[in-house]
Amino acid sequence: MLLGHGGPDQLVVRDDVETPMPADDEVVIAVAACGMNNTDVNTRIGWYSKSVTSGTGVDAIETDIDGSWGGGLTFPRIQGADPVGRIVSAGASVDESRIGQRVLVDAWHRSPDGDLDKAQYLGSELDGGFAEHVTVRAANAYSIESDLNDIELASFPCSYATAEHMLHRADVRANQWVLVSGASGGVGGALIQLAKRRGANVVAIAGGAKLDRVKAVGADLAIARETDDIAAAVLDVVGRVDVFADVVAGPQFAPLLEVIKRGGHYTTAGAIGGPIVELDVRTLYLNDLTMHGATVLPPIVFQNLVSYIERGEIKPVVAATYPLEQIHAAQEAFVRKEHVGAFVIEVAR
Secondary structure, three states: OEOOOOOHHHEOOOOOOOOOOOOOOEEEEEEEEEEEOHHHHHHHHOOOOOOOOOOOOOOOOOOOOOOOOOOOOOOOEOOOOEEEEEEEEEOOOOOHHHOOOEEEEOOEEOOOOOOHHHOEEEOOOEOOOOOOEEEEEHHHEEEOOOOOOHHHHHOOHHHHHHHHHHHHHHOOOOOOEEEEOOOOOHHHHHHHHHHHHOOOEEEEEEOHHHHHHHHHHOOOEEEEOOOOOHHHHHHHHHOOEEEEEEOOOHHHHHHHHOOEEEEEEEEEOOOOOOOOOOOOHHHHHHOOOEEEEOOOOOHHHHHHHHHHHHOOOOOOOEEEEEEHHHHHHHHHHHHOOOOOOEEEEEOOO
């Protein structure tokens, strides 16, 4: 449970939290496992505050005014956007036959009127899955038929839904070249697999020690982020790309924007290298580029993701698992960024 913005001491494990009761349109899920993401750490430290200009993994901010991304975060809050488990109870308007279903959860609880400003996110504006039970709207709990275990399934929702949303917005198609930054992380690895699923070609950027593992995920080519001139390296190996799928931003934003073809797309859902960048607006308009921010995904994106999993078209890449009681150690390891793939918190053992 997160008590407020701050250091690891603000995250506590408690055993006195009551099992939630579902509203009419909700279900209660007994959580087996839940993925851990940048969002969990960023929310704890208050990284979403406009006062923060550095990359993720920084120390907690001093102000508490605007430290959440949606503006509706209150404390205490149970985090965790990626719960996997089985439905154990349902609200009055939910078909009782759903009880017992194994489910993945779409973390975005959208407003019925389609107003994106009213969307709420599991683990941020709503209590999430780092708990024995979580309550979600029945429409957000997707039945899943898969031989994958709970930990493997929990590695998908946030990272892969984010990546699929980025590619969906950029309309990535077969035979295009997609440049992926931060390719060793959860979203980066998902971008590789999902772009390849669409028939695209991928050139990935990651730490030099991780390049072989990034290629094993599916990248056609990989470039070390320590390279002196990454943009020149991309141009040397593939020429200009159709789409730049970026979760890093930071100092490489401006030079890498220059390697996108005229009429191409820039799509982003993160800024782990730093949110404040330089933009030569001439690059944008003279090259007829389209820029996409990807956060509140449309339901079809998650629906498609579930179908990809069930058909075995994408594979889980789990870097590490931790029991819920060791969530502090999990976050410490996560921010070191030495891993390839996803971290998963095991709730029920």
